Amino acid sequence: MEKNDRSYTNGEITVHWKPKECVHAGTCFRELRKVFDPSRRPWIDLSQASTEQIIDIVERCPTDALTYERNTAGADAESTPSSKPPQAEKVHFSIMRNGPILAEGHFTVIKPNGTEQEIKSITSFCRCGMSHNQPFCDGSHNKKGFFPDNY
Secondary structure, X not given: OOOOOEEEEOOOEEEXXXXXXXXXXXXXXXXXXXXXXXXXXXXXXXXXXXXXXXXHHHHOXXXXXXXXXXXXXXXXXXXXXXXXXXXXXXXXXXXXXXXXXXXEOOEEEEOOOOOEEEEOOEEEEOOOOOOOOOOEOOOHHHHHOOOXXXX
C-alpha cells in the first residue's frame, strides 16, 4: 500500500482508492457525485448512497484506482450459481476524449513477453504512447498534454 492510498468503509464494504492508478476518467464523480466529490475532503463519503450503487460505480472504474471488498463473511454466497451454460460476453470499446481507450468486458491481454492478464470488468489502454505501464493507461496523457481530440 502506497502512502497516499486511502480506504473508506460504510460497514458493508470497504472502498480502496489508489491515486497513482487514477487516470481521471471521471466515471465515479460524474455518475455518483454525492459519494465521489473531488471538491470535498475526504472526497469519498460512502454514507451518501447504497452499497449496490457504490459497487456499480467502483466496478466501472477503468483502472484499479477504485476497488472494493465486502466486510461481511459469506456475502458472496448471496448469489446462486446459474444452471444456464455460460455465454460469451461482448467486449465494448470506447475512446475517451483526449484520453485512453476503455475496454469493458471479460477478456485476456497477452503481452509481447507472453504473460497473460485477465480483465474481468473494465480497463483503460494507452492511446498516447507515453504510459509507463504499457499497454495500459497510467494517466501520463494528462501530464504530457495529449489533446488529439480538440476540435
